[in-house]
Every structure is written in C-alpha cells, then in structure tokens.
Amino acid sequence: MSSYASSPAPRPGDVAGTLRLLAYLALSCALVVSDHQGGWLSQFRQQASVAMQPLWWLAGLPSRLGDSMRNDAATRTQLSADNRRLRNELLLLNAGQARLRVEAVENARLRALLGAVEQGSLDVQLAPILDVDQDPTRQRLLLNAGSRNGVRVGQSVIDAGGLLGQVITVTPLTSTVLLVTDLEHAVPVIIARNGVRLVAYGSGRADHLALRSVPLSADVEVGDTVVTSGLGGRFPPGFPVGTITDLQPDDSRAFLIGDLAPAAQLDRGRDVLLLRDVVVPVTTADLEAAAVEREAAARAQADADAAANSATGNGAGGADTGDSPPTDVPPAPTNDAPAPSATPPAQVPQR
Secondary structure, eight states, X not given: OOSSOOOOOOOHHHHHHHHHHHHHHHHHHHHHHHXXXXXXXXXXXHHXXXXXXXXXXXXXXXXXXXXXXXXXXXXXHHHHHHHHHHHHHHHHHHHHHHHHHHHHHHHHHHHHHHHHHHHHTOOEEEEEEEEEOOOTTOOEEEESOOGGGTOOTTOEEEOSSSEEEEEEEEOSSOEEEEEXXXXXXXXXXXXXXXXXXXXXXXXXXXXXXEEEEEETTSOOOTTOEEEEOXXXXXXXXXXXXXXXXXXXXXXXXXXXXEEXXXXXXXXXXXXXXXXXXXXXXXXXXXXXXXXXXXXXHHHHHHHHHHHXXXXXXXXXXXXXXXXXXXXXXXXXXXXXXXXXXXXXXOOOOOX
C-alpha cells in the first residue's frame, strides 16, 4: 500500500469558474485596448452620465430640501431679529427727531428773545418757567428765580413779542408773575399811531385783552398797535401789549369796548425775561410840552368860565329891565392859568 495519497481530480464547477474568469480578463483587456485606441468607452461613459443625471438629482433632493428648510428657518429668524432691531432704532430716531424739532423751536424763541434784548439795549434777566397756575380763573406763572437771583416785586416781565406781566410775589427761590390777561390786571397803554391813552384789562383768557370806556370820539381803529404808556411808573413805555381786533359800542352806547390780541406768547415758551431798572430820561422838550399842555388847559377853562359868567349876567340884566338889549361887552381877561412848572406832574402808580 502506497504511503502518500494521490491529488484529487478537479471538479467541473471549478473549471467552469476559471474559464469565466479568464474570459472576463480577456474581455477587460480587449476593452482597455479598444478604449485606448478609439476612445469610444469615454463617449459611452459621458452618455451614461447624462442619462443618470435625473437619478442623481432625485437622489440628492431630500438633502437639498433639508438644507433649504434649515436656511429658510435661519433666514426668517434673522429677519425677525433685524426687524425688531430696526423698529427700535426707528422709534429712537423718531423720538430724537421730535426732540430736535422742539429744541429748534426753543432755539428760535431764545434767538428772538436775544434779538429783542439786543435791539432795545435792555438790561434783562433770563428766568425759566417752573410751573403754570392751573386755575382757569387765574393767569399766573411760577418762575425758577427768586430774591436770591435779584428778582423783586413789581418787575416787568416780557418776551420777544411784548409785555407778559409783572412779578407780584417773591420767595428766596421762586417768584410769581401776574400775566396781563389775568382778571385782576390792568395796564396803562397808548395807541402807537397817535398816542391816545387807554387802559387794557385782563379777561381771564390767554388770547384776549379788553379795552373799556373808549370814548366815541377817540381816534382808535381796528388793527392799531397798543403799547405801554409808562404812566404810573410800573411798566416802562413803548413795550407792545397787543393789537386791536374788534371795536363795539357798549350797552350805554356812550363808549366803545375793544378786543385786544396779546402781543406776547402767554401760553408758550419755557423762559421769560425780567426787566431790571429802566430809567426813562425826562428831556427839556418833555417839560416844555407838559407846560404848554397845562397852559392850554387852563386857558380853555378860563374861557369856559368867562362864557358862563357872561351868559349868567345877560340873563339877569334882561330880567331887570325887560326891554333893554343885552350889552355886548367882552369879558375881562382872566389870568387864572398857573405858571409853567419845571417838573412834570406826579404820576400815581397803577396796578
């Protein structure tokens, strides 16, 4: 018996597999050589790639949809945040713009105050308004300036338009201003056009003053500008008080009453001007004019007295004789006119 075994015979399946492998290798080599020589395999790959494009697009569609949804969500969140931020910035800008408009108006008003001061060469003090009296029957202001700042009772208060009122009470830190429109206030005025003397009374309204007991013969017209007269020594002369808007006869039909639109902006602004001492010099021309006016008044009174005496004498003579004609004797001249004084008449302070 042999000591070693013989090799097993090959099976038919193994032979067939080997033959197929050899055929595939031969086909691969043939394809490589053909592609290298003619390049037709590259064209086939390109055409196959074009044919597979829809499949690749469908295969990548879920991924693209997911990316798009994530990007859209991120973009929407970013847009919402930007929208909120821009809205807040817009609100801040609008508030700042509104404040700038207010400051521009206030700046223009202060420039007008400064222009009025420079134009009139006035000695004034700027005082901020602290509060406004809410009582509808009272027209008063509370200023953030008192005796410590040099404010005193009786000081005139003005703005760029004209007269506002006068100081009536003073504390160390604050002061109260009685406006010209208060029911308890009256100011002596004149018509700027012709110098007719009147008195402007407060009506309790911030947009109205009243002129009372205006003579029918007075040369007063609608549209005339009314300024302070300086009589009484309370208010300096020449400051605008208002403009006449209407004239109507009173109930008695003996006088006129007028409506006056205030020149000052009584319901606006945050600052006012306090007038310090204003010295109005009295010139020789003023003294002479006052003397001439007194002399003319005395002469007119003397003529009136003489005419009355003559009428009385003629009546008595006619009663005694009955038929004797009245004698036409001129009255004796009288010398009742007082001598011109070197000083003007005293002025009584008015409220």
